[in-house]
Amino acid sequence: MSLIKVHDREFVPFISEATIQHKIKDLAEQISKDYQGKRPLFVAILNGSFIFASDLFKQLEIEAEICFIKLASYKGTKSTGHVVTAIGLDTDITDRHVVILEDIIDTGKTLYEFLPQITNQRPASVRIAVLLHKPEATKYQFPIDYTCFTIPNKFVLGYGLDYDGLGRNIREIYQLHES
Numbered sequence: 001m002s003l004i005k006v007h008d009r010e011f012v013p014f015i016s017e018a019t020i021q022h023k024i025k026d027l028a029e030q031i032s033k034d035y036q037g038k039r040p041l042f043v044a045i046l047n048g049s050f051i052f053a054s055d056l057f058k059q060l061e062i063e064a065e066i067c068f069i070k071l072a073s074y075k076g077t078k079s080t081g082h083v084v085t086a087i088g089l090d091t092d093i094t095d096r097h098v099v100i101l102e103d104i105i106d107t108g109k110t111l112y113e114f115l116p117q118i119t120n121q122r123p124a125s126v127r128i129a130v131l132l133h134k135p136e137a138t139k140y141q142f143p144i145d146y147t148c149f150t151i152p153n154k155f156v157l158g159y160g161l162d163y164d165g166l167g168r169n170i171r172e173i174y175q176l177h178e179s
């Protein structure tokens, strides 16, 4: 078992590079079938999904577009509550087939609060594709159309996901080592 240390924590190998790549190839084939002739627009959520989005997009065999957005979440006024804004959503998504790409769904709060901003613009369809889902942690429910890996409720890093800024360039997914 090859432990790695990132900041103050130790992590153990969890999902290998080959397993990730295999799964992404399958997902790309599935999406290519589902969206043949529809010229989907992929909306990838930064920072965590950048490697997932890149690997998936390269494997698509259909005409497709991609854009990258960043979600900033802050506390609004008492009446607006918690607000999630999208930075960089400058492509017109009206009547487009949108596929949101996210690295991981944990509680689900981020996407749950962001989704109305997509649906409000009347896209032709919206689906969500995620690399990782932690169902045990998910409190905000919405349909997740494509999931690469369902994982237990433990902190992971690598393949785009960070621990306090580090670890995104690790090619496998590692899990927090609890000793």
Ligand code: 5GP
Pocket (backbone or CB within 6 Å): 048, 103, 104, 105, 106, 107, 108, 109, 110, 111, 154, 155, 156, 157, 161, 162, 163
């Ligand atoms: P949610 O709103 O679903 O609770 O949180 C989603 C976001 O939390 C993800 O986009 C990701 O940035 C972060 N996150 C949740 N769980 C993990 C994890 O296990 N590892 C890392 N690196 N980030 C996580």
Ligand code: MG
Pocket (backbone or CB within 6 Å): 045, 046, 047, 048, 049, 103, 104
């Ligand atoms: Mg994220």
